[in-house]
Amino acid sequence: MRGLVREGRMVRLRVEITDSPGVLSKVTGLIGDSGGNIVEVYHQRLFYDLPVKQADVDVVVETVNASHVSEIMEKLETAGYPVRLLGGTSLTS
Numbered sequence: 081m082r083g084l085v086r087e088g089r090m091v092r093l094r095v096e097i098t099d100s101p102g103v104l105s106k107v108t109g110l111i112g113d114s115g116g117n118i119v120e121v122y123h124q125r126l127f128y129d130l131p132v133k134q135a136d137v138d139v140v141v142e143t144v145n146a147s148h149v150s151e152i153m154e155k156l157e158t159a160g161y162p163v164r165l166l167g168g169t170s171l172t173s
Contacts, residue, residue, distance in 0.1 A: 090119070091149050092140050092166040095156055099135040107137060110159055114152045117142040138166065 097103045104123060111118055120140040143149050149165070156163045 089145060090140065090142050092138060093153065094164050094166050095137045095139060096162040097135050097137055099133050104137060106159070107139075107156065107161055110155055110161075111139065111141060111152055114155050115144070115148065116152050
């Protein structure tokens with residue numbers, strides 16, 4: 081697993097979502113449809129300094145390479161889900 085992280089094939093993304101039914105399913109569907117393999121999900125809505133009705137989802141995703149990470153992030157952004165890379169690659173590969 082550490083090798084995948086070093087290779088930029090395993091990343092952690094933070095996705096901003098509204099805290100409403102079905103949104104988490106849509107986000108994971110977008111990642112899966114993009115070919116990303118979700119390894120872990122952390123749904124944070126109680127302990128962070130977040131506005132009411134908003135949540136952060138930290139997702140650990142196995143990908144093909146750094147450009148695949150960019151593709152997944154772009155798909156999430158286009159669908160209206162702000163996303164940022166927390167770790168795993170510098171997106172320069």
